[in-house]
Each structure stands twice: as structure tokens, then as C-alpha cells.
Amino acid sequence: MLTGAFFQRHSLACELLPFMGYEELNRNVFLASDVSSDRIDELTEMIDLAVKRLTETYGVPIATPRIVITSDVAVAAKWGSNETGAMHRMPWCSCIVLGPEGQNVDVIAHEMLHAELQRRVGLLKILNEVPVWFDEGAALTLDNREPFLPENIELSDEKILNVMTFDTHKAFFSGKIRENYQSARMAVIPLIRKESFYEDLDRIKSGKSFHAVFYKNK
Structure with missing residues (x-):
């Protein structure tokens, strides 16, 4: 069970994001080709606001999850997500997938808290x-x-x-x-x-x- 959790294909794909042709918003945020470039400022602000919400509630986060953003339900499904969002766990970090219904501060902050919890306790502890x-x-x-x-x-x-x-x-x-x-x-x-x-x-x-x-x- 742990082997499957460690090495599921979606998590491994996140490691290959820099080589998959996704537009790189920054070193941890990647946009699928279906996301319009004129939404970059909007998406950047949403992520910043989600980090701000986490910081103001619990303190400065230390997790640095990778984030994949797509506006296509089919692409989200290929990443193991529904139309809203999902988070995949890796031993070294987390990978957040945001679908078309998950591109808002609430969902982003929600998934970031998952990533922060894993970063704080470690993968084995979060699973067991x-x-x-x-x-x-x-x-x-x-x-x-x-x-x-x-x-x-x-x-x-x-x-x-x-x-x-x-x-x-x-x-x-x-x-x-x-x-x-x-x-x-x-x-x-x-x-x-x-x-x-x-x-x-x-x-x-x-x-x-x-x-x-x-x-x-x-």
C-alpha cells in the first residue's frame, strides 16, 4: 500500500512537469495549454491570497507544493483529479492539481493546508x-x-x-x-x-x- 502511495503515476508525472511543455508560472506552478495566458495575473493573485490566508491563520507555511492548473476537466482527470482539485503525495513534496472549478482561493488554500500538514509531520506519519x-x-x-x-x-x-x-x-x-x-x-x-x-x-x-x-x- 505504501509503495503505491509513494510512487503513483500522477505523483511521478509531477516530477517531470518542467519537461512536459507546461507553461511555468514560477518554479512550482505550471499551466496546461488550455489555460489562457491572460489569466496569469489572476491566478498568481489567487495563489498569493491563499498563502496569505494560511499564514494569517496558522503562521508562515514551509511546504512548497507543485501546482498544476488546467481549465479542462479531461486534463484534470488525466492528473487524477475531478473538476475541482486534488493533491498527490510524494516523499519529498506534494503535487496539487487545480481543475476548472478549483481555481479560487478557497480550494487553493484547502489543498495548501493538506500539503503543509504533510510537510510538517512527514509522509509516513500522514499516511499512518x-x-x-x-x-x-x-x-x-x-x-x-x-x-x-x-x-x-x-x-x-x-x-x-x-x-x-x-x-x-x-x-x-x-x-x-x-x-x-x-x-x-x-x-x-x-x-x-x-x-x-x-x-x-x-x-x-x-x-x-x-x-x-x-x-x-x-
Whole structure:
């Protein structure tokens, strides 16, 4: 399973981006040919605003994910993404794919938080120690799309507690997926303290268990 996670073809393709004919916005951002060059300033601003949101919420990020941007759903699919976005994990960095519906500050900040979490705890720990519901719930703390704002979520405590039992991607990304995301958003509220979030992630990297670090915040 870990071998597949390490060396999936989309992640490896990200390593070859400088040689694939994609326009290079900067050393980490690449545009597919379907993205109009007159959108460069707009896309640059979105990425800058997403970094600003992450910085103002938790502190300066240290992750430097590669980002692939496409306005074609078919191209996004070839990169293992839906029309919105996805992030692929590599041992050395992360690769974010933004589809036509994901070219906004909310989605970019969401995916950047995934990348930052991996960078802070390491690939093995993100795969084996950090629950998928926490990874997704944490990313949603930077995502201001209306369905995922706490004030717009009405779920029972039972449903929120239930999502915390989903310890595999298969469990989380099946059934009522939007409800799973909403439940994850609510589940992280008592666990994440903004002022110490990075320090808590560093403790996991240093060998503490997820439960020992984050359940102390309840």
C-alpha cells in the first residue's frame, strides 16, 4: 500500500512537469495549454491570497507544493483529479492539481493546508498516524465555501462522532461524502488551536501519537 502511495503515476508525472511543455508560472506552478495566458495575473493573485490566508491563520507555511492548473476537466482527470482539485503525495513534496472549478482561493488554500500538514509531520506519519477525517477537517478550516462553514452545518453529535471512526480513505470518500466533509469540519473544532497548530504537528513528527497531541486540546 505504501509503495503505491509513494510512487503513483500522477505523483511521478509531477516530477517531470518542467519537461512536459507546461507553461511555468514560477518554479512550482505550471499551466496546461488550455489555460489562457491572460489569466496569469489572476491566478498568481489567487495563489498569493491563499498563502496569505494560511499564514494569517496558522503562521508562515514551509511546504512548497507543485501546482498544476488546467481549465479542462479531461486534463484534470488525466492528473487524477475531478473538476475541482486534488493533491498527490510524494516523499519529498506534494503535487496539487487545480481543475476548472478549483481555481479560487478557497480550494487553493484547502489543498495548501493538506500539503503543509504533510510537510510538517512527514509522509509516513500522514499516511499512518493522522486520520483522514482530521486531514480533511483541518483543510476545511481555510475553506470558506458556504456548505463547509460551521454556521451552515447542522449535524447531530452522533454523525460527527461517527466520522471520527473513518480511519481509511475508502471509508471517508464513500456514502454521503459532503456530509462526511461537514462532519470532519465540525470534529476538528475542539481539537485545533490556531496558536499552536504547527507546534502540535511538529510533536507528531517527533514521535507523539495523534491522540496524545490533539486530544489533549479537548
